[in-house]
Amino acid sequence: MVNQGYIHLFVSITLVAAIVFNLVWQHPFLWTLLIIPSVAIVYTYPNWKVAILTGISLTALKYGTELVIFNRESAQDRLGSLMLVTALIWSVIMTLAYLRNFNDPLRKKLEQNEQQLRTLINAMPDFVCFKDGKGRWLEMNQFGLELFQLKNVAYKGKKDAELAEYSPFHREALLNCEATDEKAWQSKSIVHCEETFPQPDGQTKTFDVIKVPLFHPDGRRKGLLVIGRDITERKQAEIELRETKERLQLLLDVCPVGIGVIVDDKVAFINDAGVKLLGGCSAAQIVGQSVYNFVHPDCLDDVKEVRKKVLLEGYSSIQIERKVTRLDGKVIFAEITSTRITYSGKPATLIVAKDITDRKQSEELLLKSEKLAVVGELAACVAHEIKNPLTSLKGFVQLLQSGRGGKKEYFSIMLSELERINLIVSEFLLLAKKPQALNFQHKDVQVLLEHVTTLLNTQAIMNNVEIVTRIAGDIPPVYCDENQLKQVFINILKNAIEAMPDGGQVVVDVKRDGPDQILVRIKDQGCGIPEECMARLDEPFYSTKENGTGLGLTVSHKIIEVHQGRLEIKSKVNEGTTVDIILPVLADRHRS
Known part of the structure; x- marks a missing residue:
């Protein structure tokens, strides 16, 4: 048409x-x-x-x-x-x-655009209000009308103070809006502020409000755009985060152990106890410094190795005891636990350090006391063990002096007693031998066991005992003193052979026990050890054998300890005994 x-x-x-x-x-x-x-x-x-x-x-x-x-x-x-x-x-x-x-057509287009804009504004999760130059409401979206409880009120053309009469509950909030509107007019620029509105359910909503004043070219007030976004949840989260941070800070401040965070080898955080441990007055003296400034030179390589394992090799946590150099130059002992964490988006190490200097000194005093006690005990045992053969020797010498017969028989007994004294003294010297005198080298455990079984094979055959050696896979060499490790194998195998007077089988299994150690397991079919005797096996001169010196296991424990290994014994009466010897693989250093 x-x-x-x-x-x-x-x-x-x-x-x-x-x-x-x-x-x-x-x-x-x-x-x-x-x-x-x-x-x-x-x-x-x-x-x-x-x-x-x-x-x-x-x-x-x-x-x-x-x-x-x-x-x-x-x-x-x-x-x-x-x-x-x-x-x-x-x-x-x-x-x-x-x-x-x-x-x-133009009017319809304007009405269409206006309707689209109104739909968009009503769909917003914020309240949006347009006011004229005198503060009278021109338009408010549905969210705002519901917020102020003005949904069925003819609000257009009314000021906040007038609308306050229709919504008594929000009276104070609406009057406050007029005051903040005036500040926006006075500033003649966009204003940000936070406004709180009480709710009928007793809660309070907080809004981040933006007010945009508009002016005519001649400076007269034209209108005001007000947009408010509900930030109640964000504010609550901020409050909870702040409270959590305050609680955490309080815990760190009262914690009796030092806690620090290391990022890129530098101290990024340290608590009050950590500052005190390092001899400082404030965290500012320590934060930013290299962590290695506080590590004793003797322990520097060890600490670097630990940090490498934690940060690069995936170790969750490692605990060590090392010397620490304080700011005042004093050296202390600290028990340090290192744990991998993320700090400010970067990989970091959480350090928990405890001063154990007093404990170390007490341990040294206790060790000295124990050494004196052991020396006294050993002296008494040695005197007792040697006194018996010496008494026999004295009696035979007196007989010889009297000129009585049986001289040849007496000489045989005297030699036997002297041999016994020599054996006791030899094993006592092994027990007291210092590790510094040992000769550590990389040795094949399989070869050492072959030498030992060859040496003891004659005794085994005489006792109707079979020694079976089983090697599982490729066994790496160990860092050891060959003669000392042989002595351990000899002691354990001799005990196993002597525990089977009626014959039997001794099985020696050698296999890997994890990536960094091997296991040598020696199992016999002997009479076993009573449970009440197991706790005393480490005692010097204690033996379950009639002619035993009681030093074999003590010496073996000492040797394995020097090799940074473990010796474990399990036994059941009439079933046999199992001895596990765990040794580290290629441990290039040994400790006393």
Whole structure:
């Protein structure tokens, strides 16, 4: 259909033309021009009422004009004038209708955009309010109306103070809004602030509010845009985070052990106890320094190795005891636990350090006391063990001095007793031998066991005992003193052979026990060791054998300890005994 606006314009121009032509040329046939707008009106508005009104108007226009022009009687003149005015009014109405319809597409577009904007604003999780230059509300989205409990209130054109009367619960909040609005006007710039609004359920909501003042070119206030975002959950999270941080800081401050964080080999954090442990007055003296500034030179390599294992090799936690150099130069002993963590987005090491200097000194004193006690005990045992053969020797010497017979038999007994004294003294010397005198080298355990089994094979055959050696896989060499380790194997195997007077089998298994150690397990089928005797096996000169010296296991424990290994014994009566010897693989250093 043709646009109605253009038809209205055409009709209006035609009406005006008909009037002008009749006035100028004063010829009635020109009124036929009125047929054209009549048809146009009917075409545009096929409604019969519009057609009738248009016909009446056009007829009034025709006769009114004729009466005015061709008749000069006063009554007719007045009637014609009235009819002419009526027709002209209708023409003006038609013209205004055209102007309205001409702007109709633009108006509809504006209304459509306005509706889209209103839909968008109402969908926002924030409250959005438009105010005019006098603070009167022009528009508020649904979220804001529900927040202030103004959903059914005709709010447009009212100020905050006026709206406060409709929402008594939010009266204070609305009045506060007026005050902060004024600050935004005064600042003449975008203002950020936090505003709190109490809720009927007793809770309080906090909003991050942005206020944008708008001005006319001459500086007069034009409007104010207010946007508020609910940040209640964020504020609550911030409060909880702050409280958690304060509690954590309190725990760190009162913790009696030193706690620090190392990032890129530098101290990033240290608590009060850590500052005190390192002889400082404040954390500022220590934070930022290299951690190696506080490590004693003797322990530097060990500490670097520990940090490498924790940070690069995946060890979760490692504990060591090392010397620490304080800020004042004093050297202390510390028990240090290192744990891998993430600090400020970077891999870091959490250090927990405890001063054990007093404990170390107490341990040294205790060790000295124990050594003295052991020396006294050993002296008493040695005196007791040697006294018996010496008494026998003294008696035989006295017999020889008296000139009595049986000299050959006496000499045999005397030699036996001397051999016993020699054995006791030899094993006692092994027990007291210092590790520094040992010769550590990389040796194959399988070869050492072959030498030992060859040496003891004759004794085993005499006791009807079979020694079976089983090697599981490829066994790496160990760092050891060959003769000392052989002595351990000899002691254990001799005990196993002697525990089976009726014969049997001794099984020696050698295998890996994890990535960094090997296991040598010696198992016999002997009589076993009673449970009440197991706790005393480490005691010097304690033996379950009739002719035992009681030093074999003590010496073996000492040797394995020097090799940084372990010796474990399990036994059941009438089932046999199992001895496990665990040795480190390629341990390039040994400790006393």
